[in-house]
Amino acid sequence: MRGAWKWLREKAITIYGVLAIAYMLIPIAVIIVFSFNDPAGKFNFIWEGFTLEHWSDPFAITELTDAMVLSIELAALSTIVSTAIGTLMAIALVRHEFFGRRASNFLIVIPMATPEVVIGAALLSMFLLYGVSPGFNTLFIAHVMFSISFVVVVVRSRLIGFDRSLEEAAQDLGADAFTTFRTVTLPLLAPGIIAAALLAFALSIDDFVISNFNSGTTVTFPLYIFGASQRGIPVEVNVIATMLFAVTVAAMLFTIWQQRRAERMAEARPEQELEPTLALAPGQGRA
Amino acid sequence: MTVIRRRLVPYFLLGPGLIWLILFFVVPMYFMGRLSLEEGSLTEGFRFTWQFSNFTDSLSEFDTQFVRSFWYAGIATVLALVIAYPLAYMIAFRAGRWKNALLLAVIAPFFTTYLIRTLAWQTILNDTGVIVDTFKTLGLLGDNGRLLDTPGSVIAGLTYNFLPFMVLPIYASLERIDESLIEAAKDLYASAREAFWKVTLPISAPGIVAGTLLTFIPAVGDYINADFLGSQNQAMIGNVIQSQYLVTNNYPSAAALSFVLMALILAAVVIYIRFAGSEALMGEEARRA
Amino acid sequence: MSRTWRFALAILALGAALVIAACGGDDGGLEEGASEEDVETAAAEPVGGEWTISNWPLYIDKKTVDEFDKEVGANTKYIEDINDNFEFFGKLRPQLQNGDSGGRSMFVVTDYMAKIMRDLGYLQNLDKSAIPNVEENLLPGLEAPDFDPEREYSVPWQSGFTGIIINTDLAPEIDSIEDLLDPKYKGKVTFLGDMYDDVSLVLKMQGADPADATEEEWNKAIDTIEEAADSGQIRDFTGNAYAGPLVKGDIVAAIGWSGDAIQLQASNPNVKWIRPAEGCNLWSDNMVIPVGAPNPGTAQAFMNYVYDPKNQAQIAEYVNYVTPVEGVKEVLAKKDPKLANNQLIFPDEQFTADCTPQAIPDPSFEDAVTERYQSVVTG
Numbered sequence: 001m002r003g004a005w006k007w008l009r010e011k012a013i014t015i016y017g018v019l020a021i022a023y024m025l026i027p028i029a030v031i032i033v034f035s036f037n038d039p040a041g042k043f044n045f046i047w048e049g050f051t052l053e054h055w056s057d058p059f060a061i062t063e064l065t066d067a068m069v070l071s072i073e074l075a076a077l078s079t080i081v082s083t084a085i086g087t088l089m090a091i092a093l094v095r096h097e098f099f100g101r102r103a104s105n106f107l108i109v110i111p112m113a114t115p116e117v118v119i120g121a122a123l124l125s126m127f128l129l130y131g132v133s134p135g136f137n138t139l140f141i142a143h144v145m146f147s148i149s150f151v152v153v154v155v156r157s158r159l160i161g162f163d164r165s166l167e168e169a170a171q172d173l174g175a176d177a178f179t180t181f182r183t184v185t186l187p188l189l190a191p192g193i194i195a196a197a198l199l200a201f202a203l204s205i206d207d208f209v210i211s212n213f214n215s216g217t218t219v220t221f222p223l224y225i226f227g228a229s230q231r232g233i234p235v236e237v238n239v240i241a242t243m244l245f246a247v248t249v250a251a252m253l254f255t256i257w258q259q260r261r262a263e264r265m266a267e268a269r270p271e272q273e274l275e276p277t278l279a280l281a282p283g284q285g286r287a
Numbered sequence: 288m289t290v291i292r293r294r295l296v297p298y299f300l301l302g303p304g305l306i307w308l309i310l311f312f313v314v315p316m317y318f319m320g321r322l323s324l325e326e327g328s329l330t331e332g333f334r335f336t337w338q339f340s341n342f343t344d345s346l347s348e349f350d351t352q353f354v355r356s357f358w359y360a361g362i363a364t365v366l367a368l369v370i371a372y373p374l375a376y377m378i379a380f381r382a383g384r385w386k387n388a389l390l391l392a393v394i395a396p397f398f399t400t401y402l403i404r405t406l407a408w409q410t411i412l413n414d415t416g417v418i419v420d421t422f423k424t425l426g427l428l429g430d431n432g433r434l435l436d437t438p439g440s441v442i443a444g445l446t447y448n449f450l451p452f453m454v455l456p457i458y459a460s461l462e463r464i465d466e467s468l469i470e471a472a473k474d475l476y477a478s479a480r481e482a483f484w485k486v487t488l489p490i491s492a493p494g495i496v497a498g499t500l501l502t503f504i505p506a507v508g509d510y511i512n513a514d515f516l517g518s519q520n521q522a523m524i525g526n527v528i529q530s531q532y533l534v535t536n537n538y539p540s541a542a543a544l545s546f547v548l549m550a551l552i553l554a555a556v557v558i559y560i561r562f563a564g565s566e567a568l569m570g571e572e573a574r575r576a
Numbered sequence: 577m578s579r580t581w582r583f584a585l586a587i588l589a590l591g592a593a594l595v596i597a598a599c600g601g602d603d604g605g606l607e608e609g610a611s612e613e614d615v616e617t618a619a620a621e622p623v624g625g626e627w628t629i630s631n632w633p634l635y636i637d638k639k640t641v642d643e644f645d646k647e648v649g650a651n652t653k654y655i656e657d658i659n660d661n662f663e664f665f666g667k668l669r670p671q672l673q674n675g676d677s678g679g680r681s682m683f684v685v686t687d688y689m690a691k692i693m694r695d696l697g698y699l700q701n702l703d704k705s706a707i708p709n710v711e712e713n714l715l716p717g718l719e720a721p722d723f724d725p726e727r728e729y730s731v732p733w734q735s736g737f738t739g740i741i742i743n744t745d746l747a748p749e750i751d752s753i754e755d756l757l758d759p760k761y762k763g764k765v766t767f768l769g770d771m772y773d774d775v776s777l778v779l780k781m782q783g784a785d786p787a788d789a790t791e792e793e794w795n796k797a798i799d800t801i802e803e804a805a806d807s808g809q810i811r812d813f814t815g816n817a818y819a820g821p822l823v824k825g826d827i828v829a830a831i832g833w834s835g836d837a838i839q840l841q842a843s844n845p846n847v848k849w850i851r852p853a854e855g856c857n858l859w860s861d862n863m864v865i866p867v868g869a870p871n872p873g874t875a876q877a878f879m880n881y882v883y884d885p886k887n888q889a890q891i892a893e894y895v896n897y898v899t900p901v902e903g904v905k906e907v908l909a910k911k912d913p914k915l916a917n918n919q920l921i922f923p924d925e926q927f928t929a930d931c932t933p934q935a936i937p938d939p940s941f942e943d944a945v946t947e948r949y950q951s952v953v954t955g
Contacts, residue, residue, distance in 0.1 A: 017377030020370050021392050024450060027407035028396055034410065039843070046415070046824060063655060085304040092300035104301060111312055113500070113556070115508020117525045118545045121532050122315035124670075125322050125542060133671045133678075145311040148304050206400050208511065209525075213532065216671055217630075217678040219657070225402045229515070230659040231633040231816040233406065241403045248398040249391065256387045328943055348951070414826040433763070433826070436811055518812045519805050522954045530954045533666035535947055 028245065035238035058239040067224035068240060074136070074220065075204035078143035083197040085144070086151025087189075093152070094159040112149045119146060120213030127214065134216030142214050143207065147200040154199055158192025205244075323542035333539065341543035349527050349544065353551065356523040359438065360506035363445035364453075367502050368495070370446070371453035375494075376487075378454075379461035393454050405444055405515050412440050412516070436518035444512035449505065453498040460494025461487070496563050504552055524548055615697070615729075618865045618872035620706035624649040627681040627871040629878070632658045632861065633816060634839055635684070635734065637894030644881050650874050659815040660769055661689040672698040677866040681875040684733045688772050688936050690862045691723040699729045700865045706876040707731065709883035713902045718860060721933070730862035731879050732900035734891075737834040737849075737920070737931060738773045738857040741818070745846040747828035752853035753781045756829055757800075762809050766821070766830040767801065769813040771949040772934040773857055774801060774831060779935055780854040786935030794937055794945045802952045813953045822847060834920045835897035849920065855930030860900065896921055 038051035059065045092098075093105060111119065123142050127134055166188065170180045208222040215223060225237060323341055327333035346353070378389045396404055412418055412434040422428040434440050464487060472482040510525030524544065531541035633656040641652050658664045664685070671678045672693070685693065693699050704711060710731050724730045742750050747761065756765045767774050776786045778797040784790075789797075804810045811827055812818075818830035823844040837849035863879055865872050882888055885903035892899040892908065898921060909916040919927045937945050 013373055013377045014381050016373045017381070017389075020374040021389060023370070024393060024396055024447075027404050027411065027447070028399060030407045030410055031399060031403055034407075046413075085307060088300040089304040092297040096297035096300075098294070098297040101297075104305060107305070107308055107313075111308070113504050113552070114549060115505055115525065115552070117508045117510060117528050118319075118549055119312070119315075121528060121541060121545050122319040123311065124532065125538065126311075126315040126318040128538075128670050129318050129322075131674055133674055133676050141311055145307060148308060152304070202397055206397065208400075208402055209529075212529070215667075217657070217668060217680070222400055222402050225400065225406075227657055227659060229402070229406060229817070230814075231656075232820065237403070241399050245395065245399045249395055252391050252395075253388075256391065259387070352954075413824065414821075415824055435826070436763075518808075519810070519953055520808060526954050527951075530950055534660075534662045535950045536666055536669060537947065 031238055032242045032245075035235060035242050037235055037238075039235065054235040054239050058236050058243070061234055061236050063219070064224055064228075064234070064236055064240065067219045067221045070136075070218065071205050071221035074139055074143060075201050078140055078147060078204050079197050079201045082144045082147035082200050083151050083193060086148045086196060086200075087155050087193055089148070090152045090155035090159055094156055108149050108152050111146055112153075116146075116207075116209040120210035123210070124213040134214050135218050138214045138216070139211055139218060139220070142210050143204045146207075146210060147203055150199050150203060151196040154196040155189070155192050158189060158195075162188070202248075319542045319545060322538050323546055325539045327539070328537070338539065341539050342547060345540050345543045346547055349524060352522055352524045352527050353547075355521070356507050356525070356548075357551070357555070359442050359445060359521075359523065360503050360509075363442050363449065363506050364499055364503045366442070366446045367450050367453040368499065371450055371498065372457055372495070375454050375457040375461055379458055379464075380466070390455075390458070393451050397451065401448065401511065402515075404448065405511055408440070408444050408447065409435065409515055412443075435516060436521070438517070438521055440516040441512050441521045441523075444516045445506045445509060448509075448512065449502040452501040452505075456497040456501065457491060457494040460491045460497075464490050492563070496560075500556060500559070504556070507552055508548060615699075615701050616867065617701040617703050618706075618869065618876060620703040620876060621873045622871075623873045623877045625871055625874060626651045626653065627874045627878075628653040628655065628679055629682040629684070629875070630655050630657055630664070630680050631684045631733070632656065634836070635861075635895055635897075637891055640882070640887060640891055643887075644878060647881070648874065648877050650877070652874075652878070658684065661686050663815075665689060665692070672696075672866060672868075675868045677868040677870070679870070680866065681869040681871050682863055682865055682878070684861045684863055686770075686772075686859055686861050686934075687721065687723055687730075688934060690730045690864050691936070693864065693866075694724070694729055698866055700867055700869065700872065701728050702731065702865065702879075703876060706873070707880045707883070709880045713883050713885065715900050715902055718900050721860075723936070724862075730864050731883075732860040733863050733882075734835070734895060735858065735860040735898040735900055737851070737898070737923075737928075738768070738777065738831065738859065738934075739834065739849055739851045740829055741822060741832035741837045741840070741847060741849050742829045743822060743825060743827075743844070743846050744848050746825060750829050751850060753777050753831075754854075756831070757804055757809060759809070761828060762807070763811050764826075764828045765810060766812045766814050766818045766827050767804075767810050768818075768831050769815055769953055771946060772936065773859075775945075775949070776857050776932070776935040777831065777852065777854065780932075786857075786932055789935055789937070791938070791941040791945070794941065795948070798945065798948055798952060801949075805952055833897075835895055838896040838920065851927070851930070855932065857934050858928065858931040859934050892921060898923060 034047070035054065036050050036052065037047055038049040038053065039046070089104075089108070093101065093108075120142070123138070123145075124134070127138055132138060167180050167184050170184045171177075175183070206222065207220075208226065211220050211223055212226070219227070225233065228234065228237065321335060322333070324338050325333040325335050326338040326341070374393075378386055378393075382389050410416065414433050414435065419428065419432075419434050422434070423430065423432065428434070468490075469482050469486055472486045473479075477485065507523075508525045508528075510523055510529050513521050513523045513526050528541050528544050528548070531537045531544065627650065629652065631654065635656070636654070641654050644650065645652050664683070668678050690699070710727075714727070714732070718732050718735065719727065721727075740750060740753070740756065742748070747764075750756065750761070755761070756767075775794060775797045778800055779786045779789050779793060782793070782797060782800070784793040784797070801810070805813070812821075814830070816836070818827070818832055819836060819840055821827045822830050822832075823840055825844075832849065834849045837847055840847045863875075865875055869875065882891065883901050885901055885907050888899055888901040889904045889907040889911070892904055893912065893915060896918075905916050905922045915921060936942075
């Protein structure tokens, strides 16, 4: 009996962890399962029957597809801009001593600490006063704005752990600052930048509150869902959500697999050090 | 590079981002501040009249929602901590090869959009669903009981939605712990429990502080969970602000509410950091900065 | 650098930001309602091409839009993004204020919202020569409503009743608003988020005349609703969202709209609309053309098209609300006599005896009660 207790105590944490993970994945399972539902009316709440009908033509609802396309465009655009801006900022903040550094640090952290409802409302106030009509442009501005902080935090945490001896070696070998940056720093920074970009992309696609305030009549994917929730969410939404989920999970699994391969190859050839293609940056921030 | 150009480099790097943030964060805050001191209505127009009463009025009119928001967010944060810490610990120390896969499982829900996740809970906690049935059989709910449209469901939703924000920072700080430290403690005759309390927990403190802040702050201002999973009696201050801006178009009041919310959050955070120690918050970065 | 310098520079930077901010535009004050001479009239030509209409969900059949497109050579974008008049108004207002219609050529809003938009100068007048069918076929009862006595800027899309939708399986005895407040059904009823609908019904229950209610009577009605909301008697305030819970059985009764009930029966045959003992509300959702609307000619052509009894019959068959067009009953009688005799679509005098238009509060206290009601709805 004591043996069983001991085993339980040792494994307790693991069991707890597994349960916690299961808890996190339950709603996902529900979403996926209900994408196969066949409701008679417009409401996808009760399981009524299995069908592949909605999977065969998931883009049937034009409004939904339009919203999805718009969201992806918006996310792509804002990711590119915010990642670029944010990376530059992170480099400045970590690598350079300059006047106003602490203030800048502070300014970057504040948006992360402000509730979205306040940010969205404040932006709307400004647009109203300037007579700017809310639409795609205002959405773009808002999305870049709230992504910058997160990009900076992620890239910065990668920069802090950076081994500068590699850069110094390059410079010893005659490379100037810019070439060093281009051929040594940037590639080694790449995993952090990619992680930040993924984060920015996810934040943008997912954003509802700030977009709700600043979209006018432009409809993004989350905004479409909000409207549809009033009158019944079509099953196609579940289908598209599942597809989105599957694609991103596949992408991340792929990178994990690549990383394992790199690690295994490094073990086989210990004298060569290979950098993993993507490290899940254990940085702070929403992911 | 000449000395002067070198000194300007950080400003060029910082420039675009800083300008963007100032133009689209600081300036809007200023405008919101201006709005909060105006009076009037949509039909008459708004005039700037140093209407400080907007602040006191909104605080007294919506005090229930303010209290409720802090209460719900607080409970959700504590629950999230309780669930997240062991999970993060497990991933950091017991997961071995599965580490990345588990982290993926923690992050993955984010790719289904916030609204759909919350709506999924609406389906799960449905009056005629499995969970409610089980609760009723177990006697936890009366015959007429329900889970949706109660404070419980809103808190549950908040906890669920912000859980990854709690897990990741704690994981990050745990992962940096050198296991040899713990071994050393054990060599010095510490029990497993003592090793945890005296070594692991303190080192992971920055992660806990970061996680709690990243969970609590957005939770206080949230309104989606209350909207989908709660009734009018669970409305949080976020719901009020949203309704005032987008439905009644009472901009001065909405702006005043936003500022009061931010001020209250700031106060709570300052007290918390005093209590937790500011070094815990900035952690290593502060030492290097 | 010394601390004083840093501080000074920070203040300077803040000042710079404020200067940028101060250069911002004037306050978003609205002009008073446009005087008659200022109101534009929507152009009748050209007809054809792209145009966009915003409407409520479940308000049109699947074929009419395509057939209209073919007949006049248009490309209609039909969006169902209106769930609540005020929510829609709130989203669109900044653009309307700038004379920008948000890309839409037409919206469909309830009577009181049409009036609000008109008073703020957001709507154009219609060119009656472009809509002869409307002149000819509009139901006499709808020709001269209080808010638009000459039908200058609005044309009814559909009319409907607000009453109670019940689940006959779970609560067959409910037949009045008062029943909804019976503690027996605590937590099992919902009200609408729409103030005009809810309060009109409660005013009737309390013996006040919706057409003429005083501020006191309005407040008394809102008091009753507030009490029921706080105690949890009313489970939730909804737009179209009462449909799901009703079908599932989470609630046994909801204040709801007549046409919805018929469509919900597909999901749950026990769902039925009833006219409350106190009476019901009669309203119309109206087609209006906003300022800055692109392609108003086609929009008006659409108005004309749906006022042809043949076309309207097709819509009425699917939508099941009260059609505002004369002659539809006869067309449907040939095709589907049961529908033609359905009181909810072609109500006779007796059915509508107790039904009155929604109460509109006097402008002197309209803002106050709207705010009060909103705070009840958001807890």
